[in-house]
Amino acid sequence: MSVVEAPVRPAPEAVSFTAAKLPRIAPVLVAVVAIAAAALPVLLLGWGLVAWVVLSALVFLVALPVWAAAVEGRRGATDRLMTGLVWTACAIAIVPLASLLWTVVERGLPAINTTFLTFSMYRTSLDQEVGIYHALIGTLLITLFAAVISVPIGVMAAIYLIEYGKGNRLARWITFLVDVMTGIPSIVAGLFAFALFILILGPSARLGFGGSVALSLLMIPIVVRSTEEMLRLVPDELREASYALGVPKWRTIVKVVLPTALGGIVTGVTLAVARVVGETAPLLLIAGLTTRTNFNVFSDRMTTLPVLIFTQNANPGVAETPGGTPPGIEIAWGGALVLIVIVMVLNLVARIIGRIFAPKTGH
Amino acid sequence: MAKSITVDDLDIYYGDFLAVQGVSMTVKARSVTAFIGPSGCGKSTFLRSLNRMHEVIPGARVEGKVMVDGQSLYDSAVDPVAVRRQIGMVFQRPNPFPTMSIYENVLAGNRLNAKKMKKSEADDIVERSLKGANLWNEVKDRLGKPGMGLSGGQQQRLCIARAIAVEPQVLLMDEPCSALDPISTSAIEDLIHELKSDYTIVIVTHNMQQAARVSDETGFFNLKAAGQPGHLVEFNSTQKMFANPDNEATEAYISGRFG
Numbered sequence: 001m002s003v004v005e006a007p008v009r010p011a012p013e014a015v016s017f018t019a020a021k022l023p024r025i026a027p028v029l030v031a032v033v034a035i036a037a038a039a040l041p042v043l044l045l046g047w048g049l050v051a052w053v054v055l056s057a058l059v060f061l062v063a064l065p066v067w068a069a070a071v072e073g074r075r076g077a078t079d080r081l082m083t084g085l086v087w088t089a090c091a092i093a094i095v096p097l098a099s100l101l102w103t104v105v106e107r108g109l110p111a112i113n114t115t116f117l118t119f120s121m122y123r124t125s126l127d128q129e130v131g132i133y134h135a136l137i138g139t140l141l142i143t144l145f146a147a148v149i150s151v152p153i154g155v156m157a158a159i160y161l162i163e164y165g166k167g168n169r170l171a172r173w174i175t176f177l178v179d180v181m182t183g184i185p186s187i188v189a190g191l192f193a194f195a196l197f198i199l200i201l202g203p204s205a206r207l208g209f210g211g212s213v214a215l216s217l218l219m220i221p222i223v224v225r226s227t228e229e230m231l232r233l234v235p236d237e238l239r240e241a242s243y244a245l246g247v248p249k250w251r252t253i254v255k256v257v258l259p260t261a262l263g264g265i266v267t268g269v270t271l272a273v274a275r276v277v278g279e280t281a282p283l284l285l286i287a288g289l290t291t292r293t294n295f296n297v298f299s300d301r302m303t304t305l306p307v308l309i310f311t312q313n314a315n316p317g318v319a320e321t322p323g324g325t326p327p328g329i330e331i332a333w334g335g336a337l338v339l340i341v342i343v344m345v346l347n348l349v350a351r352i353i354g355r356i357f358a359p360k361t362g363h
Numbered sequence: 364m365a366k367s368i369t370v371d372d373l374d375i376y377y378g379d380f381l382a383v384q385g386v387s388m389t390v391k392a393r394s395v396t397a398f399i400g401p402s403g404c405g406k407s408t409f410l411r412s413l414n415r416m417h418e419v420i421p422g423a424r425v426e427g428k429v430m431v432d433g434q435s436l437y438d439s440a441v442d443p444v445a446v447r448r449q450i451g452m453v454f455q456r457p458n459p460f461p462t463m464s465i466y467e468n469v470l471a472g473n474r475l476n477a478k479k480m481k482k483s484e485a486d487d488i489v490e491r492s493l494k495g496a497n498l499w500n501e502v503k504d505r506l507g508k509p510g511m512g513l514s515g516g517q518q519q520r521l522c523i524a525r526a527i528a529v530e531p532q533v534l535l536m537d538e539p540c541s542a543l544d545p546i547s548t549s550a551i552e553d554l555i556h557e558l559k560s561d562y563t564i565v566i567v568t569h570n571m572q573q574a575a576r577v578s579d580e581t582g583f584f585n586l587k588a589a590g591q592p593g594h595l596v597e598f599n600s601t602q603k604m605f606a607n608p609d610n611e612a613t614e615a616y617i618s619g620r621f622g
Binding site for chain 1: 414416419421444445446447448449451452454456458460461462471472474475476477522525526529
């Protein structure tokens with residue numbers, strides 16, 4: 001047996017862990033230079049602000065990687081380029097949102113006052129004040145009833161899918177149908193509710209509850225989906241721990257699984273509400289349109305904010321001063337702002353509730 | 364309040380797959396029985412079939428008999444929930460309920476079953492169980508804090524406290540120390556020694572020294588061959604198993620010459 005000699009590796013050369021790097025303020029520096037450089041053609045050719053911003057961004061996206069390539073090498077240049085692109089994409093995504101919010105606040109805020117929020121559109125003479133109170137109440141009630149219908153059905157369906165159905169044929173079918181329902185156009189849901197209540201109550205049926213039924217058709221799949229995801233996140237170990245204590249399955253679900261997932265379920269429900277609160281088409285069909293405040297969802301027409309915005313925009317009326325904003329347009333913007341605030345408050349509430357119910361780590 | 368368990372020719376399946384075949388043994392009351400063997404040989408599966416936790420997994424089933432106190436656990440009239448109330452279990456990874464405080468975790472078995480009890484009674488159970496699990500001194504000032512805030516070893520002892528709070532007849536432990544450091548392990552081994560006087564304890568372990576230290580009787584599980592079901596090779600008093608086992612395979616495994 002010959003002795004195998006270990007191959008001797010040549011001693012490594014001295015390794016340097018330092019490399020040339022641009023100064024930390026390099027991006028800021030390049031940005032300032034890019035803005036200044038872009039200003040030149042903009043001023044000379046008389047372009048607008050948008051062109052200036054776009055041109056500055058382009059100059060920045062070229063100049064910084066080129067500089068980095070000269071100093072830091074290829075990897076540094078790629079890094080700078082990709083970082084720049086990611087930031088640009090982020091900015092492009094935010095610009096329309098910020099612009100939309102700004103426009104709604106700017107045009108909607110002047111319309112909002114106590115009269116606007118507490119008066120309905122019903123008036124007996126043309127010089128009386130009007131407001132969106134009836135639509136506010138309509139939106140809140142119809143959405144509330146939609147949630148009352150969808151949340152129990154959605155959560156229980158998700159419990160069946162995760163805890164009982166686990167991959168059997170019925171569960172697979174339900175999952176498939178829920179997926180299909182997610183894609184139902186809202187007008188189809190509206191038509192369904194319309195047809196349903198006309199069959200029951202006769203051809204002139206218009207009621208807020210019909211709107212709730214239509215909205216719940218849109219809400220249920222979202223609630224099922226989000227609840228399913230949350231229940232799936234609950235570790236099986238917790239269920240087994242509970243079973244091993246001699247706790248029956250239904251109690252395990254109610255007392256262990258649901259509380260553990262509650263934060264996520266509440267968030268999912270709130271997002272589903274936020275999704276349907278802005279629906280217009282189905283409500284126009286079945287809930288109808290009225291200028292009066294109606295507190296009874298089970299009879300008579302009910303206006304909601306999106307429907308009000310739509311109709312006011314379609315029939316804005318005549319401006320008091322020639323060339324001014326027609327009253328309907330002002331009301332539409334004010335209503336839009338109120339709707340956005342409602343959705344935002346719902347989101348905040350969801351976050352707070354989610355935080356309160358989140359499992360505690362004790363740190 | 365301890366009971367013995369008699370197992371007669373038990374076959375355990377996952378769907379069509381036979382995982383453990385033909386196990387017969389008697390687990391004595393008020394003693395510690397350890398199961399050792401290589402990974403995947405069915406020790407944990409067998410343990411879980413002793414309190415009907417096995418069937419929680421879809422498609423899992425058993426054939427054969429498990430008798431506790433003259434009753435067959437797998438009789439059609441037997442309620443698995445009632446079985447699990449008498450035969451508690453501690454898992455490999457500590458799993459306190461994340462939504463509950465230390466206090467509520469200990470009482471979980473009672474509270475989740477909606478047992479009505481007075482505050483003083485509940486306090487008694489919590490104190491007794493935590494003392495029984497050797498955790499009382501460490502947590503008595505922060506019973507209201509979340510159970511997840513404890514260290515791994517403390518969490519595991521909290522799980523043991525939770526299991527003994529419902530006063531089961533038998534305590535099954537599935538590698539209770541595998542995720543713990545030596546100090547926590549030693550605390551739990553001491554605890555097993557103390558619990559032995561009141562409970563029948565069955566423990567699965569990968570640590571042969573641990574089996575030798577804590578158990579009175581030991582069962583060695585092995586696979587017949589790769590892809591074949593696991594079976595019980597030898598079941599004897601721990602002393603005999605580690606000094607002079609009847610079976611050659613047992614001796615090979617225990618002395619580390621496995622294969």
